[in-house]
Every structure is written in C-alpha cells, then in structure tokens.
Amino acid sequence: MVIAREWIVDRAILPDRVQASTRVASIDGRIVAVDQMAAGPEAERLNGTLLPGFVDLQVNGAGGRSVDEATPEALQVVAEAVWKGGATAFLPTLITAPWPQLLEQVRATAQWLKQWHQEDGTPGPGAEPLGLHLEGPFLSTPGAHPEEHFVDPTPERIRELLDAADGTLRLVTIGNARNGAPAAAKQLTDAGVTVALGHCDRGDQFTDCVDLGATAVTHLFNVMGPLHHRTLGPAALALDDARVTCPIIVDGVHVAPAMVRNAFAVLGPDRTVLVTDAVSAAGMPDGTYSLSGIEVTAKDGVVRDANNNLAGSALTMALAARNFLQFVEKAGPWTLGKVASTNPARLIGCSEHGELACEQRAAFTLLADDGTFTAIR
Numbered sequence: 273m274v275i276a277r278e279w280i281v282d283r284a285i286l287p288d289r290v291q292a293s294t295r296v297a298s299i300d301g302r303i304v305a306v307d308q309m310a311a312g313p314e315a316e317r318l319n320g321t322l323l324p325g326f327v328d329l330q331v332n333g334a335g336g337r338s339v340d341e342a343t344p345e346a347l348q349v350v351a352e353a354v355w356k357g358g359a360t361a362f363l364p365t366l367i368t369a370p371w372p373q374l375l376e377q378v379r380a381t382a383q384w385l386k387q388w389h390q391e392d393g394t395p396g397p398g399a400e401p402l403g404l405h406l407e408g409p410f411l412s413t414p415g416a417h418p419e420e421h422f423v424d425p426t427p428e429r430i431r432e433l434l435d436a437a438d439g440t441l442r443l444v445t446i447g448n449a450r451n452g453a454p455a456a457a458k459q460l461t462d463a464g465v466t467v468a469l470g471h472c473d474r475g476d477q478f479t480d481c482v483d484l485g486a487t488a489v490t491h492l493f494n495v496m497g498p499l500h501h502r503t504l505g506p507a508a509l510a511l512d513d514a515r516v517t518c519p520i521i522v523d524g525v526h527v528a529p530a531m532v533r534n535a536f537a538v539l540g541p542d543r544t545v546l547v548t549d550a551v552s553a554a555g556m557p558d559g560t561y562s563l564s565g566i567e568v569t570a571k572d573g574v575v576r577d578a579n580n581n582l583a584g585s586a587l588t589m590a591l592a593a594r595n596f597l598q599f600v601e602k603a604g605p606w607t608l609g610k611v612a613s614t615n616p617a618r619l620i621g622c623s624e625h626g627e628l629a630c631e632q633r634a635a636f637t638l639l640a641d642d643g644t645f646t647a648i649r
Contacts, residue, residue, distance in 0.1 A: 302634060326637045327613055333554065405444070407470070413447065426456075441465050
C-alpha cells in the first residue's frame, strides 16, 4: 500500500534559503516535492517554520532508561523520548565499560538497530536510530568515565569492535593521546566510520589523527583541559583546524553562553553541531539515575556523578536549539537547521537526513510561532 502525505507550512528551511508558503509532499516516507504549488484538500496545515529533522549524535539515554541496558525495551524508550524531545534521528551512545561487557552491549544494540524498522520497511516508533556511537573506552581523560576500563585502540580491538557492530558503527570517540590513536583513526575511517577526538586534556597526536581521518571532536571544551593561549590542547587545535567539526553541548552549564558565542564566531554555521550528551534523566524530573552502572543525580536539570563531575546532561534537542537561538542572537532558523540537522547528518555520512529536499526522509522538526519544537514524520 502506498502511503502519501502532504503538508503546507508557513515557512520552510531549504538548503539555500528560507521559503514562505511551502508545500511538502512524501510517498512512503520519502520527500517527493518541496514547492509552492497549491496543496490538496487532505494536506495538513503546519503553523510555524519547518526544519529538516534534528539529528542528535550523542544520546546515552533518555526517558528514564539508558542505552547501556542494551535491551529492546530500554532502547525503544530512549528512541521515543528522543522523539518527544524534538529530534527525528539519533545515535544511541555507549560509554566506557569492561571490554568484554562493552562488546556484548555493542552486539545487542546493533541487533536492535537492525530490527527498528517494521517488516514492511516503514519506520518504527520514536526517533530513528542511525547507528551506534562508541564513546570510550579508547579515551585518555575520564570525566565521568571509569578510567580503570580505558584501553588502547589496537588493531585487534578495532577489528573486534567492527565485527560486533556488524555494520552499524557510525561514530567512535578516541582520546588523541592514547597509544595507537592515529592508526586507529585511519583503520576506522577506512571502514567507513566517523572518528571524533575527545576525552583528552593534551594536544598530543591531535593533528596526526586528523591527518589520518578524524573529522570531529566530542563535546568541544568538555574534558579537554583548559583553553590556554600558549599550550594548545584539543579545544584550541579543533577550533583552528578547518577540517574539524565541533559538536557542543548547549545547556549553558557544560559551556557558558559566552563561550558558545565565541566558538560559533570561529566555527560558523558549517562547523558547529548541537548535541545533547543526554543520559536517562533527559525528559524526566530531577532525581537519581544510572549511566553505565554509575549513579548520577539530576538537580535543576544538571546531571552530576558522586564526585560532582558533570555526567552527561538532561538536555533534549528542543532545549539545545532554544538555548542556541538565545545564546547566539545573530543565529536564526536557517542556521539552526544547519547546526542541528544538516551538519550532524553529513558528519556521519548519512545522506537520507539533514535537508528538506527530494529523496530525503520525510522527517521534520517544526519550530512553532510560540518557540516550541515538535518532531513530525
């Protein structure tokens, strides 16, 4: 059965412009028209600005459940909470754990990823999981990660990881100072996996890793050591290197609003990405939650571990987008579409998301005139 949908919206964020009075049509979940033709009688009216669906590259959990549980039930709760938070697609993210345990989590999550679509190919409920992000254990500086489980990214471990993920691995974060980091960046990139550098407080091997394929950092400024004007760490090197895209946690706590503005002034709309680094507290009231077996506490929307380290966030993409527009006053909906959708999709090589254009997924985020964000499929 063919499923055809049609929408008419006040404004639409297209790759090269903001267009008024736009009709968007889809067949079987794919956009087939973006124009200003008259809409049919069955078209759904949307009041506000239609953006390409937000893509969140770093989701450790949401809705009270954690990705590291690696069960279909928990992962489905996370996907639905991400959707409620305004994003239409995401990367479930696993953090550091004992290597054998982590591989089991990778296998279980990969199996769920492959089964998320219905048997007829239509999307499952919630935000679409685009693949897996592994943040650890190839790190150098712990933050909230259990440092005792850090390991070097040897060729053997990378092969084990790729085998366990079975084609679902999209993004891996590596500490650039770890032994073998540049070679691992090349090995992963050659396998079609995007490599980000993060959780490292030294600049050692940073440029070597970028030369061999790394194209991003994981949460700019956070767990990167101080930003110094003579001793260049990962944050300064990332800002200076035009090859590097920089995801930022825009909650006003991980990075102060003034530093968000400073970063955007350097990076511009093409190298900035919004991420949540959400944990199970996202979309939930303040309380005690779990992050890979670590007890974390959400208070006033800020998540910390027992040592008072920031431990992920309670952000949704809707909140991150609202904060970005507030912090960076010169940014508007077109820029937001770039940093919350186009750039993250392109960073991980996802050609089906990120733009309002024909052949793209018919998955959108609507910015209503009252400032709220809603995911639409």
